[in-house]
Amino acid sequence: MSGYIIKPWEELTITDDYMFKLVMRHKRFCKHLIEKILNIRIKDIHYLEEEKSFKFKYDSKGIRLDVYVEGDDTIYDIEMQVRNYGDQELAYRSRYYQSMIDMDSLARGALYKELRPSIIIFLCPFALFDKERHIYTFRNICQEDKTLELHDGATKIFLSSQGKANDVAPDVKAFLDYMNGLPAADDFIKEIDACINETKTNHEERVSYMTYEMKMREAHDDGRAEGRAEGRAEGRAEGRAEGRAEGLLVAIRNLMAAQHLTAPEAMDILALPEDTKKTLLPQI
Incomplete structure (x- = not known):
């Protein structure tokens, strides 16, 4: 879930x-x-x-x-x-x-x-x-x-x-x-x-918001999943770290594209630590 x-x-x-x-x-x-x-x-x-x-x-x-x-x-x-x-x-x-x-x-x-x-x-x-x-x-x-x-x-x-x-x-x-x-x-x-x-009370607006929520959730989860897959494929600590970083970059870019967010806003949604933000920001 x-x-x-x-x-x-x-x-x-x-x-x-x-x-x-x-x-x-x-x-x-x-x-x-x-x-x-x-x-x-x-x-x-x-x-x-x-x-x-x-x-x-x-x-x-x-x-x-x-x-x-x-x-x-x-x-x-x-x-x-x-x-x-x-x-x-x-x-x-x-x-x-x-x-x-x-x-x-x-x-x-x-x-x-x-x-x-x-x-x-x-x-x-x-x-x-x-x-x-x-x-x-x-x-x-x-x-x-x-x-x-x-x-x-x-x-x-x-x-x-x-x-x-x-x-x-x-x-x-x-x-x-x-x-x-x-x-x-x-x-x-x-x-x-x-x-x-x-x-x-407007059903159409509620459905639109649910669609927005779904897209945001998918962008978040797809990036996290890709990061986990990359890490497993490498089979090494370095590979897992690189895979997770790449997955987070995908998640950030997906959120930015889906909701037209800035990178800091997308990172806040993903609840990334400050040190991770500093590492990833130059790559976006």
């Missing part, structure tokens, strides 16, 4: 990547959340793709953009970042996502000067940057003159549900509290909560 387990359908919440994506595919929720976070008005949004994936080379890392929408002349990417990789890793991830968004635009024929403004929003149910803010907005600023901004159109926003400052709109604060597991506190959150409850 497989030892790989993911969260049961009935237990999914807004902070689970799968459920977050289902909720944010409702335009009214996505548009309202963006407007409140940025304190702007958006005429309309449309989804470039409901689940946008980038993979430009066979051996490159793939990422999945949870909600990838276009409003007015700006591209917005909203990410639910459940795993706390640390501030530095999160910063690198935002940089990588930004590069993939720009590369996608250029691949479709845009010139450098035609790159549209983009805003990446990370929603994090953990504390950030050793501060107590709910929101952190980053743009490129000249170090010699802090009044000079590069104006390259790139903005990265991190929201922490563990903040304490009074620095976000009431609707955003209610959403962050909801991420923490608190009851729905206003009409906007009550609508989202009702949407989640209704979604859980």
Whole structure:
């Protein structure tokens, strides 16, 4: 029997990547959340793709953009970042996502000067940057003159549900509290909560999640099985070690391909020790 387990359908919440994506595919929720976070008005949004994936080379890392929408002349990417990789890793991830968004635009024929403004929003149910803010907005600023901004159109926003400052709109604060597991506190959150409850009764969505679960389980188990087979075939300690390593690499690559995960995310799912991660990461 497989030892790989993911969260049961009935237990999914807004902070689970799968459920977050289902909720944010409702335009009214996505548009309202963006407007409140940025304190702007958006005429309309449309989804470039409901689940946008980038993979430009066979051996490159793939990422999945949870909600990838276009409003007015700006591209917005909203990410639910459940795993706390640390501030530095999160910063690198935002940089990588930004590069993939720009590369996608250029691949479709845009010139450098035609790159549209983009805003990446990370929603994090953990504390950030050793501060107590709910929101952190980053743009490129000249170090010699802090009044000079590069104006390259790139903005990265991190929201922490563990903040304490009074620095976000009431609707955003209610959403962050909801991420923490608190009851729905206003009409906007009550609508989202009702949407989640209704979604859980949808048979087709449940079946889709079961299919996703099965693919994740198969990717995990196939890699582990291949590693064991390689080890047995070698018949020596070195062979078993090499076989296990190769099997784990297969499992990691399968998970990355099946769910468009980064290598660290796939390694976390496989519950690999830190020393194993460091050994395998350069080979992926």
